[in-house]
Amino acid sequence: MPTFDRRNRRDLDQLVEEYITTNNINRRQFLQRATAAGLSISGAMALLQACGGGGGGTPAKVTSIDALNVWSGSEADIYNSINAAFTKKTGIKVNVESTRDVIGVLNTRIRANNPPDVSGMPTSALFQKFASQGKLLQLDTFFDMTAYRQSYSQTWINLGSVNGKLYAVFPKASSKATVWYNPKQFTANGYAIPDTWDALIALSDKIASSGKYPWTMGVESGAASGWSGADWIDMIYLNLNGLDMSNKWVNHKIPWTDPSVKNAFQMYGQIVNGKHYIQGAPQSILATNFMPATYLPFESPPKAYMYFLGDFAKGFIKAQFPNLTPGTDYNFFQFPTINPQFKGAVVGGPDIFAAFKDNDGVREYMKFMASTEAQAYWVKGGAGSSVNKSLDPSTYSDDVARAAAKLLQDAPIFSPNQDDSMPAAMEPAYWKGILSYIQKPGDLDSILSTLESTAMSVYTS
Numbered sequence: 001m002p003t004f005d006r007r008n009r010r011d012l013d014q015l016v017e018e019y020i021t022t023n024n025i026n027r028r029q030f031l032q033r034a035t036a037a038g039l040s041i042s043g044a045m046a047l048l049q050a051c052g053g054g055g056g057g058t059p060a061k062v063t064s065i066d067a068l069n070v071w072s073g074s075e076a077d078i079y080n081s082i083n084a085a086f087t088k089k090t091g092i093k094v095n096v097e098s099t100r101d102v103i104g105v106l107n108t109r110i111r112a113n114n115p116p117d118v119s120g121m122p123t124s125a126l127f128q129k130f131a132s133q134g135k136l137l138q139l140d141t142f143f144d145m146t147a148y149r150q151s152y153s154q155t156w157i158n159l160g161s162v163n164g165k166l167y168a169v170f171p172k173a174s175s176k177a178t179v180w181y182n183p184k185q186f187t188a189n190g191y192a193i194p195d196t197w198d199a200l201i202a203l204s205d206k207i208a209s210s211g212k213y214p215w216t217m218g219v220e221s222g223a224a225s226g227w228s229g230a231d232w233i234d235m236i237y238l239n240l241n242g243l244d245m246s247n248k249w250v251n252h253k254i255p256w257t258d259p260s261v262k263n264a265f266q267m268y269g270q271i272v273n274g275k276h277y278i279q280g281a282p283q284s285i286l287a288t289n290f291m292p293a294t295y296l297p298f299e300s301p302p303k304a305y306m307y308f309l310g311d312f313a314k315g316f317i318k319a320q321f322p323n324l325t326p327g328t329d330y331n332f333f334q335f336p337t338i339n340p341q342f343k344g345a346v347v348g349g350p351d352i353f354a355a356f357k358d359n360d361g362v363r364e365y366m367k368f369m370a371s372t373e374a375q376a377y378w379v380k381g382g383a384g385s386s387v388n389k390s391l392d393p394s395t396y397s398d399d400v401a402r403a404a405a406k407l408l409q410d411a412p413i414f415s416p417n418q419d420d421s422m423p424a425a426m427e428p429a430y431w432k433g434i435l436s437y438i439q440k441p442g443d444l445d446s447i448l449s450t451l452e453s454t455a456m457s458v459y460t461s
Contacts (some may be wrong), residue, residue, distance in 0.1 A: 226431030
């Protein structure tokens with residue numbers, strides 16, 4: 001390798017930084033400009049490989065890769081089992097770093113030009129930012145995309161893509177489009193499962209007029225109190241306005257005072273403030289934790305008949321009532337249609353995984369994480385659903401779990417939770433606004449104005 005003077009070294013550093021930051025040059029251009037700056041062909045190739053490349057060419061061979069993620073507890077145990085299976089299959093070791101502050105760690109490491117090989121992405125906004133900056137490995141350059149399209153619907157391919165190029169896979173996901181109920185009680189009382197919002201309100205009124213409480217609700221969750229209320233509004237907003245408007249709301253392209261946002265809050269208010277809908281409302285809603293609120297429809301006799309919470313509520317029910325049979329004693333129906341144009345839209349929590357470097361270990365690992373072999377571990381461990389349609393349905397523990405997975409796999413429209421996709425300072429403000437609305441629904445205009453003031457500060461900082 002030739003000796004560089006300071007000018008050439010500075011030019012080369014600038015070149016590499018430009019490539020890493022923008023990825024606007026192809027491999028040939030990179031090599032031409034690198035050698036012009038005084039680097040040998042082999043040196044330029046090594047730098048290109050270190051920068052992650054574009055996924056083309058022959059990747060470097062490695063014996064280990066490092067992975068950054070947020071999983072802990074039982075999820076970490078499952079993830080470690082997946083990595084052990086990968087190592088057994090490929091001989092490539094996975095060095096894991098787990099942190100609750102993935103955003104902070106990633107930003108720090110990328111600024112230091114030391115990203116991990118692969119990483120979980122805690123928000124879709126972070127994933128899209130890195131992909132648009134050219135920092136992520138393009139997967140569709142080495143994935144078998146014909147097979148991938150057979151396993152994943154276009155909805156999920158789109159979610160993992162930026163500018164039409166695939167950058168992310170989804171090891172598992174959860175759905176927030178589930179309304180939990182007791183099938184035996186519905187049958188005994190002659191209640192029909194509602195498939196539209198109007199039918200849902202009509203059923204609620206019918207139950208309330210008989211002196212029973214149609215709903216249970218709890219939004220208490222310590223410092224995160226209000227998030228389960230955000231799930232309601234997020235689902236309502238997506239089903240009412242569609243994905244484009246939802247993304248505009250998330251990215252503050254429309255104000256919080258927009259009629260579409262106000263309408264979503266008011267529709268949530270139909271449940272919160274419904275006459276005889278929730279026992280002890282509104283104070284009971286604010287004081288009740290989201291987990292024990294799950295139990296009321298399944299007590300004997302039931303204290304409520306419906307509960308809206310993500311598909312993970314099944315675990316709460318199973319733990320509290322181990323003798324109940326899924327599908328017979330407890331089940332869910334899909335969040336009802338509000339706008340027929342967006343029928344079947346689902347809000348949920350996808351686990352996003354992407355790669356920053358290009359080598360044979362990373363390529364094999366990303367393909368493995370997208371496979372049914374790896375995703376079966378999550379499903380068998382009860383840690384989430386797979387959006388891979390090729391996973392054998394018998395992998396799921398019961399019909400309820402299978403139905404929850406199918407709801408995700410077949411969703412014509414999917415959005416990660418809007419509150420989770422907002423900037424870090426906006427999300428708790430949103431939750432706080434929900435708590436204020438539950439307590440004083442008449443203050444909605446003031447609440448939305450306060451949220452808009454917060455957004456004006458957060459999105460411009």
